[in-house]
Amino acid sequence: YVWPSPYDLLEDQYTVSSGFGDGGIVDGVDPCSLGPIGGRIPGRQAAAEWLRLAYHDTATHDIETGLGGLDASIGFETGRQQNVGRGMNDSLVFFGAFQSRNSSMADVIALSVILAIKNCGGPSIPFRAGRIDAESAGPETVPEPQQDLESHASSFAHQGFNVTEMIGLVACGHTMGGVHQVDFPFTVQNAISSSNPDGMAHFDDSFDSFDNHIATQWIDGTTANPLATGFNTTTNSDARIFAADGNKTMRAFAQNPNLFSAQCGSLLERMLNTVPRTVQLSEVIEPLPLKPYQLSLNMASNGSLMLSGYIRIFGTSVEAAAATPAAMPVSLNWKDRNGQTNVAYSTSAAAVSQTSASLWGSVRFFEINVAIDAYLGISSFVVDWAYSSQLPLTHSDNGGDGFPLQDVILNVPEKSCKDFSQHTVTVYGVIRTDMGPISNPYVDYNSNVNQEGNIVVKQVTTRAALARVDGSASPLYDTYSATFTDGGQFTDEGVVTLDLVVDAGGKRYVSAKNPEIFRNCRVPVVR
Numbered sequence: 001y002v003w004p005s006p007y008d009l010l011e012d013q014y015t016v017s018s019g020f021g022d023g024g025i026v027d028g029v030d031p032c033s034l035g036p037i038g039g040r041i042p043g044r045q046a047a048a049e050w051l052r053l054a055y056h057d058t059a060t061h062d063i064e065t066g067l068g069g070l071d072a073s074i075g076f077e078t079g080r081q082q083n084v085g086r087g088m089n090d091s092l093v094f095f096g097a098f099q100s101r102n103s104s105m106a107d108v109i110a111l112s113v114i115l116a117i118k119n120c121g122g123p124s125i126p127f128r129a130g131r132i133d134a135e136s137a138g139p140e141t142v143p144e145p146q147q148d149l150e151s152h153a154s155s156f157a158h159q160g161f162n163v164t165e166m167i168g169l170v171a172c173g174h175t176m177g178g179v180h181q182v183d184f185p186f187t188v189q190n191a192i193s194s195s196n197p198d199g200m201a202h203f204d205d206s207f208d209s210f211d212n213h214i215a216t217q218w219i220d221g222t223t224a225n226p227l228a229t230g231f232n233t234t235t236n237s238d239a240r241i242f243a244a245d246g247n248k249t250m251r252a253f254a255q256n257p258n259l260f261s262a263q264c265g266s267l268l269e270r271m272l273n274t275v276p277r278t279v280q281l282s283e284v285i286e287p288l289p290l291k292p293y294q295l296s297l298n299m300a301s302n303g304s305l306m307l308s309g310y311i312r313i314f315g316t317s318v319e320a321a322a323a324t325p326a327a328m329p330v331s332l333n334w335k336d337r338n339g340q341t342n343v344a345y346s347t348s349a350a351a352v353s354q355t356s357a358s359l360w361g362s363v364r365f366f367e368i369n370v371a372i373d374a375y376l377g378i379s380s381f382v383v384d385w386a387y388s389s390q391l392p393l394t395h396s397d398n399g400g401d402g403f404p405l406q407d408v409i410l411n412v413p414e415k416s417c418k419d420f421s422q423h424t425v426t427v428y429g430v431i432r433t434d435m436g437p438i439s440n441p442y443v444d445y446n447s448n449v450n451q452e453g454n455i456v457v458k459q460v461t462t463r464a465a466l467a468r469v470d471g472s473a474s475p476l477y478d479t480y481s482a483t484f485t486d487g488g489q490f491t492d493e494g495v496v497t498l499d500l501v502v503d504a505g506g507k508r509y510v511s512a513k514n515p516e517i518f519r520n521c522r523v524p525v526v527r
């Protein structure tokens, strides 16, 4: 895709797993054995809890009606016996931090599984976005271990998977984690200890690796899978499922780890893309080779424009892995507001000293900080760069037209503030005065509210008209402002962004995805 996209935040989270620009999700499951809440809960495994959560959310899909699927309805369903376990709400609380206007909880759940499995040594599963969060619970259709094979086959058929695929999905799911005695006392016993307070009994001998041991141990008879050889034959659902085709699928998995990995990749991809029929998923999202990160165009106090933020460079080549960021030439060249170039419209970007990592390749950040003459303005930029000064420059132009920027409506972050006791938000922006007639300037404030019966918050957009106020650092711009109340409803959960919009001279201009406001209106600005 090209920048900017509604999926930029998800792409950031997908691409950067640690260090500067960290998307944050992988931290919850790294290393693969990590317990939830930063590893503070021994015996449990966050990566496994995320995968189970995604499956239980998907299991409400009905192939005939096209209803249900991966739609975060699980948030309304965690009180059910089918979804027993602290892992459900603990995972959802962790995911809350990544929810935004353009990243639904359901997309975050899907992305979490893809990142967790990759980080545990499993297959690379393509990621598509666009899932829509449900407003209420789905049907009670999650399979349970005491049910018979026929009812399991019929629930998987309802979700769109045949018997061979059911065997595959269960094996792929049960290669991580295990069964907790506190939740399934009729399946696991004598497992609780001080280092394992929930009494986790693992499915295979490598619970912290996405490998085929679930199959090899089943076939060679060494398995201690509590759902296969547990003391209670009624809840040995894995044994019934694995043997449902005379062990054909499990034998093939045991003999060929690559087959196991590839089959799990495609089955889990289908599972994550099982969505209500009305949902249209995006194209596959992959790391952009070059992308702006936290880039903003603001008006400085002297009236000039300041372009600041970062350029992210991602690659999978040998050169990419070997590069020393400080020795990489990276220059940003822009066009003025009339689309003209000039040798003076150029700045070099400095390597960010902190390292960054990606599960998919090598990733580096470069800092931009340049003043732009407000009379000339800016309309787009390109970046010319190389992994070393010996290599030819790569011209990154965002698919041809450059990375677009507009200088007609700008956010003024240092003036915007919140009044925490009055529950009001005040947003400032500036709009160019030479654009012809200005109409309908407004701000969309995208934040989150609590939902009844659900630990997951819901994104809401509050729209407020921007009114012209006095004072601007530049004669080219007028200042606008809006103050609105949140009625005490907004929570701190999730990502908050604001978009400033205006119709000027018959065209719409948007300053999108500006960051959350933290300044307290009652504390004066320090300069």
Ligand code: HEM
Pocket: 045, 047, 048, 049, 051, 052, 055, 084, 085, 087, 143, 144, 145, 146, 152, 169, 170, 172, 173, 174, 176, 177, 178, 179, 180, 181, 183, 184, 237, 241
């Ligand atoms: C007939 C189908 C299935 C049944 C009856 C079943 C049953 C169970 C049970 C009883 C547990 C123990 C939960 C706990 O103690 O927290 C469990 C764990 C788990 N299940 Fe399944 N499961 C099924 C299919 C699947 C599928 C299709 C997946 C994913 C593709 C999956 C992924 C997991 C994972 C990752 C865990 C470990 C959770 C943890 O360690 O916290 N399961 N399953």
